[in-house]
Amino acid sequence: MDLQEVEAVAGRLAGEFGIRPPKVTSGRVPRSMRLGIRAKVWWGRRLRLVIGPAAERLEPEVLEGELASAMAAFTLRGGLIARCLLTYGAAIxxxxxxxxxxxxxxxxxxxxxxxxxxxLWVALCIALYRGFVYRSDRKVADVLGASTLFPVLDAERRLSSNGWVHLWALPHADRRAERIAILRLADETAEDHRGLLDRLSDGRGCG
Incomplete structure (x- = not known):
């Protein structure tokens, strides 16, 4: 998938998340990011995506899931900064x-x-980062559906990183998949309950 196709997918997803289309460029991506996509979410008002050679070989559904994760992280970055300030302030x-x-x-x-x-500082950092990843997964599931993330997690299992950040801080793909499955089941159960309540309400109204 070439850069223009990545830009097209990123632009479409940006509309779903309610953000500006990200700036997409080709460039060097650290080897620890095995999927070949580096998201610069922390600075500026616009998400920037650096696409490495490895990303050109990604399947379309994997690319879409990885881009969606980057956009979810971008929309939630303010919450992480606030949590870090509060947590470390209390710890200090x-x-x-x-x-x-x-x-x-x-x-x-x-x-x-x-x-x-x-x-303690290291443990807090890991806990905050993992919580951020889980919240980003939930954001993707809420906006696009939980199935968007499963191809990405499968790819991470096949192409596990050797970077220390990913080994120590990033939750394992199996754990993330379990939480996403629970969220999807909870959403389906809630939808079933809403449907039942609607049918009961319609029945009372007809009576």
Whole structure:
């Protein structure tokens, strides 16, 4: 799939997500991004997509799912920034209070509190990022349907990354698929309930 075709798909999906069509360019994509698409979601008011050679070999449904994930992440980026500020602000406040209490009792223990906080920051970062991925998946499922994501997850299983961010922070494809399946089942159940209520209401109205 060439760059113009990618632009056409991206433009159509942008309309579904209510955002401006992204700027699509060809360029270098880190090897850890095995699908060959790099989404620059954090800066600017417009999503930018860098398409590498690997993306040209993607099946159309995989490409669409990956682009949809990038657009969902772009629409939700403000929420992640707010969560990071609140979470790390609360963690820093707790650490300062604990540090003040410990130092007042045993001054030499202050270094243990500071050094022990490093794993906490890493764990918080991973938890926040994974939550962001799950919310992005939910956004795609709400806008386009859960089936849009399954081809992407299948591709990630086949082309697993060796990048440390993907190994440690990105939820496994199986776990994401399980959550998406649960969301789809919940949506179908809710739709069935709404349909039943509508039929009951129509029946009462006719009576």
């Amino acid at each position: 406040a707790c650490q300062l209070v604990l540090l003040a209490l410990v130092v007042s009792i045993h001054p030499s223990w202050g270094n243990y509190i500071v050094n022990g906080a490093i794993p």
